[in-house]
Amino acid sequence: MHRDMNGVANNDPVQQPMSFNVVGLPTAATMEAELAIAKTSVWWDFENCMVPKGCDGSAIAHNIKSALLERNYCGPITIYAYGDTNKMSSSVQQSLSATALSLIHVPPGVKDGSDKKILVDMLLWAMENKAPAKIMLISGDRDFAYALHQLGMKKYNILLAQPEKASPFLIAAAKTVWFWRSIVAAGSVSASKVLKQAKHSEKSEKSCEKCSVTFTCEKCSLADFNSHLSSNEHKKKLVQVAGERSHVTGLTEAKHVWCRVCQTSYNSEGMKITS
Numbered sequence: 645m646h647r648d649m650n651g652v653a654n655n656d657p658v659q660q661p662m663s664f665n666v667v668g669l670p671t672a673a674t675m676e677a678e679l680a681i682a683k684t685s686v687w688w689d690f691e692n693c694m695v696p697k698g699c700d701g702s703a704i705a706h707n708i709k710s711a712l713l714e715r716n717y718c719g720p721i722t723i724y725a726y727g728d729t730n731k732m733s734s735s736v737q738q739s740l741s742a743t744a745l746s747l748i749h750v751p752p753g754v755k756d757g758s759d760k761k762i763l764v765d766m767l768l769w770a771m772e773n774k775a776p777a778k779i780m781l782i783s784g785d786r787d788f789a790y791a792l793h794q795l796g797m798k799k800y801n802i803l804l805a806q807p808e809k810a811s812p813f814l815i816a817a818a819k820t821v822w823f824w825r826s827i828v829a830a831g832s833v834s835a836s837k838v839l840k841q842a843k844h845s846e847k848s849e850k851s852c853e854k855c856s857v858t859f860t861c862e863k864c865s866l867a868d869f870n871s872h873l874s875s876n877e878h879k880k881k882l883v884q885v886a887g888e889r890s891h892v893t894g895l896t897e898a899k900h901v902w903c904r905v906c907q908t909s910y911n912s913e914g915m916k917i918t919s
Contacts, residue, residue, distance in 0.1 A: 679776050679801060681719045684712060685769050687762045688782035691727040693807050693824040701739030704828065708780075708805075711827055715820060717778060724765065726750050726758040759787050767791065775799035782824060784810030792817035 686708055695701055709721055723745045729737055730752070740747055750757045766779060779795060780803035781788055789811055796802045796817055804810075804818035805827045815821055 675776075679778075680716050682717075682776050682778055682801070683719050683773055684717055684721045684778040684780060684803075685766070685773070686721065686723040686780040686782065687766050688723065688725040689727060689758050689762060689785065690725050690782075691731065691758060692783045692785055693805065695732070695736050695740075696825070696828055699828055701736040702743055704740065705743035705745045707827055707829075711805075711822060712778075712780075712803075719778070722746070724748060724762075726762050728752050728758075756787065759783075759785055763788065763791055770795060770798075770800060776801055778803055780805065781814075781818075782827075783807075784814065786811035786814055789813040789817055 695704065705723055708723060712718075712721060725740065725745055726748045727750055729747060729749045737747065748761070750761055754760075762781075762783075766781075770777070770779065776799055778801040779792070781792065782805040784807040792802045792804075792814065793816075796819070802818045803820045803822075804815065805822045805824050806815065807824050
């Protein structure tokens with residue numbers, strides 16, 4: 645507790661004068677200290693990052709705060725959770741509501757309703773809280789990437805808790821990244837490591853949309869995938885699709901189908917069409 649010039653008691657922490665270097669800019673130590681005590685707002689899309697089965701909902705807010713404290717983020721924290729609460733059991737709702745967490749119901753029927761509400765409320769919060777305030781998103785949705793990149797450019801500190809699969813563009817916007825499962829169980833990883841894993845996953849996964857076949861094995865996916873493209877299975881599927889299109893249109897001439905994966909056109913008889 646300290647008192648102002650009029651002798652009025654104040655419980656707020658005493659603000660120490662900032663230290664500057666020889667060119668008039670705040671020192672690294674000063675900026676780090678300011679970041680540590682800055683406010684943090686947490687925006688959780690609980691339909692994208694769900695409460696795991698058997699998880700004690702009352703522990704989630706505590707785990708989020710613990711993860712932030714491990715990174716020396718010890719300023720005031722507010723948590724907002726968005727989604728259709730009807731999809732959540734009453735016991736989980738009660739356990740979440742019992743914590744210092746705002747549970748916001750988003751009625752179903754509106755496309756990307758939770759995303760839109762989070763974006764609006766997040767930007768309004770940023771307008772009222774100056775950088776270097778911290779903004780933590782719990783989601784893997786790419787729709788947030790642009791807003792977070794822009795906020796990061798304005799010196800807000802962007803944090804992310806993501807599901808197993810998330811947009812690399814979203815991950816790249818964050819300074820610190822956690823896996824959602826690690827938040828529930830506690831733990832963090834670097835953004836660069838998660839981004840590398842996300843990009844590697846994209847490269848190693850190959851899929852044929854016509855045959856609904858996916859290869860994800862790191863070592864043999866490319867060889868198996870190329871083998872699939874030359875297989876009779878792939879050719880028969882293309883013939884079937886081309887034939888169905890010809891039947892639907894009611895036209896007698898052969899129709900062709902373009903395979904986006906092997907970059908080849910086939911007619912309804914399974915013959916390659918060359919330009």
